[in-house]
């Protein structure tokens with residue numbers, strides 16, 4: 001497939017790598033400005049309370065306080081949101097979750113300000129606290145946002161076929177409930193932002209660890225009541241985001257901007273890890289009810305799915321996150337009769353929003369557990385049941401979309417994964433080795449001789465797989481278009497920029513490779529410009545794995561626009577026949593009839609001497625998709641990617657510990673543009689997915705988070721995972737640059753489900769609740785401290 | 795109080811307060827912002843620096859403790875414009891994504907290689923176990939360290 005490429009698909013070194021490896025790359029907190037002030041946040045220790053009054057009297061004249069900023073200082077919108085404006089910049093009426101901020105003190109140093117926070121007198125009345133999403137929709141439930149009329153954030157129904165008929169015709173029915181947990185993005189760089197006033201007429205400039213400069217700009221402009229053009233957002237190097245530096249950062253930027261305009265000085269806000277975890281949004285915990293009807297031959301006839309997502313205190317991206325869930329909840333299986341309801345609700349818990357995976361890891365855990373259970377009941381192997389039901393070309397999805405016009409590589413990725421791991425054989429062998437169940441005699445707690453476990457007996461091996469399809473880009477969630485800018489200098493060097501922001505994953509490198517391929521210039525001749533909303537056209541957010549397919553499409557279009565101009569010029573200059581084929585490679589321009597004509601540099605020189613414009617704006621717009629809100633039917637996404645991961649684990653049955661021996665990750669991301677980057681996405685995504693599967697969890701007590709730093713919130717370290725094997729099946733695709741699609745999110749969404757199926761293969765018992773930590777594996781329960789302190793109680 | 799120490803090869807002296815952490819001194823006084831803060835409690839390793847050749851978390855060290863010591867930060871590990879072999883291998887192996895953990899990783903790895911020129915994979919994992927990376931899954935970092943060790947051995 002990749003034949004004929006000179007740069008695409010090769011391993012190219014990151015264009016920002018040197019700066020990062022020498023410590024020169026500037027992250028948000030590394031920026032300093034003359035006269036810069038700092039800000040600290042005022043909160044109360046309540047998850048739900050009405051604020052009656054705030055009295056700053058005691059600190060107003062303190063020499064460390066330069067200014068006090070609250071809701072009253074906001075000239076424009078006091079509440080904002082990515083979808084619904086329900087989140088206050090500063091809470092003036094009530095707080096609805098412990099991360100909420102009431103006001104902000106601004107001064108020369110954070111250290112001077114912090115001790116003053118406790119001297120501010122806040123009069124408030126606590127309100128009933130709602131933490132259980134299952135009780136959110138009860139008639140007597142307290143309303144988190146009374147103006148919304150209910151605690152329902154969104155409901156996505158989907159109806160296909162006749163669910164009752166489907167169950168009636170089924171040979172067997174299986175009903176299960178699964179749960180997934182709240183987790184933290186845990187980007188290693190905590191949030192930081194600086195707002196710099198630009199004088200009365202120019203508005204404000206924002207520099208920060210911002211995932212989506214354009215959505216940040218929209219919110220800051222609304223809060224300041226300024227035109228978009230007067231808010232310039234520049235992205236600093238971003239120390240990880242994974243979907244997490246969007247809403248939170250826009251709100252921090254707005255707070256800093258309000259303070260900057262009030263004080264006339266640059267204002268920096270930077271969060272400690274504790275504040276970051278306390279206030280930033282997280283991944284939605286789900287409760288997933290599945291009921292499946294199936295035939296003895298393995299064919300699934302009907303499936304009824306009910307998903308409940310805890311949106312926490314604010315809407316954030318919940319409507320879009322849960323929309324992806326409703327589209328993908330059946331998994332990649334063709335089922336005649338589907339009846340799905342997905343709801344997201346408000347609670348007083350930390351709010352939840354976008355996170356890598358975006359509404360897919362939760363249903364995948366449930367649906368892939370369910371498939372394995374059905375296989376076991378029917379005496380089939382996990383791959384057999386999936387081959388019977390899995391999508392092929394022409395299959396119709398739950399939303400009624402026919403899969404065509406691209407390689408529907410679901411069964412290919414499944415077979416590749418199985419062959420590479422000798423899956424079915426290992427899976428059957430593990431099943432035979434029954435786990436040693438300890439049965440203590442009621443009379444005496446002392447083990448009998450034959451009950452002693454030999455060290456080897458403690459370790460059980462397991463293998464499991466998970467399979468998925470994933471819609472690329474935004475789908476029917478929103479307008480899908482992006483832009484890129486290219487400008488070639490008369491010495492042949494190139495400026496490149498794209499409106500889709502780098503999030504640390506290597507998008508800039510991918511774009512550089514694409515431009516390099518089109519123009520035939522080496523990647524080091526291409527200078528990537530910093531994203532600045534003042535220069536780069538709005539391209540929507542870097543979300544939904546749309547970076548490569550959308551941004552890459554725009555970059556290719558821009559580069560081709562100038563290449564076409566140069567092609568015409570070359571034909572004229574060298575008097576070549578009109579049908580001669582001109583190619584651009586190795587920093588030179590060649591023709592089929594004459595061979596190498598000139599260096600790229602010389603051709604650019606000629607172009608500039610003739611006054612030719614060698615800059616262009618490239619544009620890429622996704623094809624139209626459509627969606628019916630009432631029935632959940634339509635062509636949800638314009639194309640899909642497919643993936644299969646196999647997990648091999650060892651489980652210690654006396655401690656409950658799960659060790660990951662090996663993950664084989666087979667993905668079809670379309671054409672691979674940046675090999676080193678693509679492999680990095682797999683290693684990173686699988687590792688995050690493994691953390692989600694076996695130990696990460698943010699637990700709360702009445703809305704208060706227990707794990708506020710990395711001592712208690714543990715993420716995978718270098719010692720937690722062994723081998724990860726990435727395998728790419730590069731399917732054909734008509735969209736995107738040379739058919740390149742998406743990879744970042746598929747790599748993460750499958751891992752937890754594959755691990756869970758492997759643990760079940762090892763233990764002979766199924767686990768229904770993520771994460772599969774020691775207690776879950778050993779006791780099938782989650783132990784929780786009684787309050788926010790450490791220690792365990794059931 | 796005054797502290798004197800060797801910083802990236804140069805003798806320096808500066809006034810500091812007794813409650814100032816070394817990370818703040820480096821970032822704020824010397825503008826060496828390559829040293830990052832990720833947790834402030836010694837769990838993430840983003841603030842790793844070399845102190846007399848040992849990798850330490852500069853968020854857990856008081857500025858005063860640097861007195862008389864030799865400190866190397868990420869800005870001081872290359873030989874002028876010539877990258878340290880570890881830096882080169884990090885680049886060629888794709889061991890960098892967002893790059894926030896990178897300075898700490900490079901310094902932890904360099905402390906390992908100066909103490910153990912022939913580390914096993916387990917040794918490498920152990921040496922960077924205190925450096926959290928959320929992006930890379932560690933694989934390409936471990937490979938980079940392995941290859942550097944081999945390269946340095948060949949040179950000797």
Ligand code: FES
Nearest residue numbers: 832834836839853
């Ligand atoms: S900031 Fe020092 S270890 Fe995390």
Ligand code: FES
Nearest residue numbers: 892893895927929
């Ligand atoms: S590269 Fe992002 S934390 Fe390591």
